[in-house]
Amino acid sequence: MLTSKCLRGVVTGYPLAINATIINITEVDYNPEFITRIIPKLDWEVLWRAADSIGHSDGLPQTIEPKFEENNEFLKKVHRVLLEVDIEEGNLVCPESGRRFPISKGIPNMLLTEAEVQ
């Protein structure tokens, strides 16, 4: 959902690349209905590449199969990568300008300086 389009001179600013130095896995409640509902709202290709770039794409298909809502194994994997894998430390990188947005204590800092604003 994040973009660097707010940077001066950046046209699309999406998707941001992820550099993770610390990744935390926290188990949380599995709610298959929620996962089923959220999948159509995701940019699947971008999610897959993001997961792949931090080494968490194991078993995730590159495209969504038609009747994914019936595939519990698949939903569990999406649940894992979406809700349980957290980047604790690292940064997000703008694909156009290379500007890095640091992630510290799990919180990405997307603030810009006055000079960077569009």
Place this chain on the structure above:
Amino acid sequence: MEKLKQINRKCKRFSARLKTSKGVLCVEKPTTNIVLCNVGQATGFLKEDANNLQQELPTVNILKYIAEKGESHSFLVFTDVKSSQLFYEAHNGKAKAMNGTLIYMNYVEEVPSDEILCTADPPKGLQIIPNFITIEEEIAFITLFDWMDESNLKNRQVKHYGYEFRYGSNDVDLNTPLDEKIPSQCDILWERLRAQGIAINVPDQLTVNKYLPGQGIPSHVDRHSPFGDTILSLSLGSDVVMDWKHHSNKYVPIAVPARSMLVMQEEARYDWQHAIQPRTWDPIVQTRKHERVITGDTRPRDTRISLTFRKTREGPCECSYNILCDRFKNDGEIDNVLASHLEELHVHQVYEQIAGHFSTTRHKRWPRVDEFLQSVPSGAVLLDLGAGNGKNILNRNDILQIAGERSAGLLLECSAHTRAISGSDCVRLDLLHSPLRDACADVIICIAVIHHFCSEARRKQSILTIARLLRPGGVALITVWAKDQTKSNYLDTNKENRDTDLVTTIGGVNLPIHENRTQFQHSDLLVPWKLRQIRDKKLTNTSDTFLRYYHVFEDGELDDLCKPELEIQNSFYEEGNWCVVCKKL
């Protein structure tokens, strides 16, 4: 003998009580420090009372009396163990406080620190020349300038020479000079400055301020454009501590003695704000190497008369300090640069400083906000823009919740809360330069945020951001503080509603300082936040007050701001706030 045993029993009991309830560790072996177990600030025991006890013992030297606010015990620090032992033996269980209670004592290893370190350097361009005039000259100036007339400002009395200083606009009218010019007795001052190598243009405007003990002046910078690059202030009658604040958060207290000349140039003139706390006393500030230390010692204030000399000028200011400069102002309309400076000073920095305390006061969701959030359908993507400490993030695992907040301090509180909630996350962002994709949200809430933007254009821009982030058909709940507080619990019925005469000027914009819990008299104002800190699980009062900028909304103003990008579905007033539920078409 029996009496001594009784005293010892009492002391032991106090020792145990101090240990469990206050964490003060008493020791048997004599040390240089004594805790007075049952007298302190809260019981009205003063430094003078301690000194009186010491006077009976000529060989005893007390170094310090430390009385923490609100405590019924206090500490004495002696120069040596012999002194403390003599004092202990002479007075423990025998000496009486003013109200007649016997004072009980114990030895302690450690005493609390009553000092505050200030590591920031004093403002560049600030000079204090002590003993600039003699005592005789001081008396002559006081005779020349003192007066007895009715007070014209709530916090101090003023008189003008050369030009009348206009408090509404904080400038002078060059077309209407006063008949009374700066008295010629002041001419010796310019010569003396020149002799010290300080070249100045001879001032043509003088404001005389008379401060009684307890009176002060709020934090301000003298307006840039109407006055030249040097401002002088001669102090008569009393020492005072002036608080200097820089917008980068630096704070420096500076002792200004009577008969001294304060010269403000460069950063001190243009880039720092100064204030005098409304107190009857001042802390004693010591300079040790590069640090300033506010000691626990205080000194009472006397009536102080200050002579502020300025040189008037025409045209927009030409300084190189942007943040407090008024040259950005055009026709009462706050432009974008100034608005963002104002927000930096009076919104962002304030929230960083008060984050911890602020968060402890914000737990409960407002009823209508809660109702709205509970009705969000399962599977929705929800953005909370200006999420604060995250109190509006629901414990629901069937929606995706993103909390966006600008304050790092509040975000830490927020992330501690969201970590426990599946499908919720935090991001540090600025609403006006949001790093979120278009149409990414089904639902947005923006609670008590938009009133912090300092211009109409920026408030509109925040609405446009919300409209951009909503998908077509998506809904938002937006709330802002209402100017009309008559139907809320905000007003304190014991406080009378009156216009404030406290005004702070930033970049040429005058912002009235609101009296808390009274009806709003202005639309754009500063609302004080009195900081309390949690120390040892106890809320303590500090003297720090921070000013938050607010634009309070008129009836219908929020609806107008939302249209036409968002369609109003429901508009209502709840507990002093205007609220709208609106839809992206």
